[in-house]
Amino acid sequence: MLTVHALTKIYANRFDTQAGGVRDVAFDLPTGTFFTLLGPSGCGKTTALRCLAGLEEPDAGRIDIEGEPVFDAGRGLNVPPERRDIGMVFQSYAIWPHMTVFENVALPLKARGTPRADIAQRVSQTLETVGLAAMAQRSATKLSGGQQQRVALARCLASHPKLILLDEPLSNLDAKLRIEMRAEIKDLQRKLDATMLFVTHDQEEALSLADEVFLFDRGRVVQSGSPRDLYEMLDVAARHNVKALTERFKMADANEAIARVKKSKVRYRAVLTN
Numbered sequence: 001m002l003t004v005h006a007l008t009k010i011y012a013n014r015f016d017t018q019a020g021g022v023r024d025v026a027f028d029l030p031t032g033t034f035f036t037l038l039g040p041s042g043c044g045k046t047t048a049l050r051c052l053a054g055l056e057e058p059d060a061g062r063i064d065i066e067g068e069p070v071f072d073a074g075r076g077l078n079v080p081p082e083r084r085d086i087g088m089v090f091q092s093y094a095i096w097p098h099m100t101v102f103e104n105v106a107l108p109l110k111a112r113g114t115p116r117a118d119i120a121q122r123v124s125q126t127l128e129t130v131g132l133a134a135m136a137q138r139s140a141t142k143l144s145g146g147q148q149q150r151v152a153l154a155r156c157l158a159s160h161p162k163l164i165l166l167d168e169p170l171s172n173l174d175a176k177l178r179i180e181m182r183a184e185i186k187d188l189q190r191k192l193d194a195t196m197l198f199v200t201h202d203q204e205e206a207l208s209l210a211d212e213v214f215l216f217d218r219g220r221v222v223q224s225g226s227p228r229d230l231y232e233m234l235d236v237a238a239r240h241n242v243k244a245l246t247e248r249f250k251m252a253d254a255n256e257a258i259a260r261v262k263k264s265k266v267r268y269r270a271v272l273t274n
């Protein structure tokens with residue numbers, strides 16, 4: 001169970017309504033939920049994720065991971081990131097340039113004192129999953145952006161964390177690889193029975209992957225629900241010509257956006273019937 005209550009982190013003055021950050025964010029998600037934060041650039045997705053990871057100290061609120069309180073402003077509790085059993089992929093990948101692909105992925109396992117033989121097996125298995133098995137010994141500086149992104153993904157998944165936080169983890173991949181990796185991620189999440197938070201500004205990606213979608217706007221959750229709920233909401237918005245909503249989510253033409261979701265109906269149905 002991941003429980004977040006009244007999470008607030010405002011950069012600069014908390015009474016400044018224009019200041020960036022997140023306000024009053026709440027989640028209540030059973031273990032094994034795949035959830036996405038969807039919203040335009042600057043709406044607070046990374047901020048929310050950094051608060052969960054312990055990389056940002058919230059101003060207010062409470063966070064429990066698997067029944068374990070990791071942040072509680074009221075009690076002055078703030079568990080450091082390395083003691084939260086989380087895996088994270090940063091929007092900027094943050095892989096180590098002076099290490100090989102293998103060493104990068106092995107790093108968190110080494111830090112936990114995992115036996116060498118287990119490390120070798122886990123790393124190979126994970127590299128296989130992300131399609132980088134042949135590049136294990138390559139220096140991380142000699143990789144393309146998309147390959148670096150997959151190293152970051154492998155590093156996050158190798159330690160089988162209970163909570164996985166992914167910040168736009170597929171943004172640098174081409175369309176084909178992106179769709180393949182989506183399926184791999186979803187599959188892995190099911191196998192690990194991990195709770196997974198996937199941040200994206202891609203509407204179709206959010207709807208096709210998630211059990212639960214949270215729409216963010218200007219630091220707040222403005223809507224949440226299953227992909228079906230969200231789809232219906234967007235459908236209603238389009239039918240009633242609710243411009244504000246669709247414009248906010250960068251859908252210049254709501255009908256086109258709806259058509260796009262409908263086109264991916266097969267996959268969408270598959271998600272619904274799961």
Ligand SMILES: Nc1ncnc2c1ncn2[C@@H]1O[C@H](COP(=O)(O)OP(=O)(O)OP(=O)(O)O)[C@@H](O)[C@H]1O
Pocket residue numbers: 011012019020021039040041042043044045046047048091201
């Ligand atoms: N360290 C910081 N100091 C001051 N303001 C910040 C800081 N980090 C983020 N912000 C502001 O907080 C708001 C939310 O930023 P955040 O990075 O969470 O957005 P995002 O939804 O992840 O955007 P994107 O899709 O572009 O990654 C933005 O207005 C941003 O300028």
Ligand SMILES: [Mg+2]
Pocket residue numbers: 045046047091167
């Ligand atoms: Mg971001």
